Amino acid sequence: MAPDDLLIVEDDAGFRQQLAQSLARRGYAVRVADSVAEGIGAVRASPPRYAVIDLRLGDGNGLDVVAALHAGRPEAKAVILTGYGNIATAVAAVKLGAVDYLAKPADVDEIIAALTNEAPQPPPAPAQPMSPDRVRWEHIQRVLAACGQNISEAARQLGLHRRSLQRMLRKRPPRQ
Helix, strand or coil, X not given: CCCCEEEEECCCHHHHHHHHHHHHHCCCEEEEECCHHHHHHHHHHCCCCEEEEECEECCEECHHHHHHHHHHCCCCEEEEEECCCCHHHHHHHHHHXXXXXXXXXXXXXXXXHXXXXXXXXXXXXXXXXXXXXXXHHHXXXXXXXXXXXXXXXXXXXXXXXXXXXXXXXXXXXXXX
8 A cells, every 4th residue: 555645834944854754654655845835836746645734834824735735636634733823724724624723833643643533532612711802812813814914904894003903913812
């Protein structure tokens, strides 16, 4: 049986290499790309069965690679890795066809489980609901994503001054 082909699109060279080696040891035929353009090129050349894609890459958004992957091979499974997680991008990733959305640093076993749908039970519901500040932060992130990260347009839709929105976005997200 031929090994499953897997594409890693990650701009952090050290993490990319370590992940590629770990997945290759587990029997995957691994290809790597370090940008959105290179990832889309690899997908167009030969769409892989699996993909592990960083959300924020130097030349754009990893969700563009997910869209190209599912255009070329609809049954392909993609996992998004990110250090900048929020609900808006997680929802967008799933709508584009990603099977999971994992926070960095993700364990290789977690990635494989997500790709092969062998993930354990879903996490339990939080003990406490989100704080009003967190709900507001998530809403701002959804509007910003819907506006294509255009701060001026998002500020207009939120009824805020552009500079006020920029100040809010520079702060850390509120805890649950």
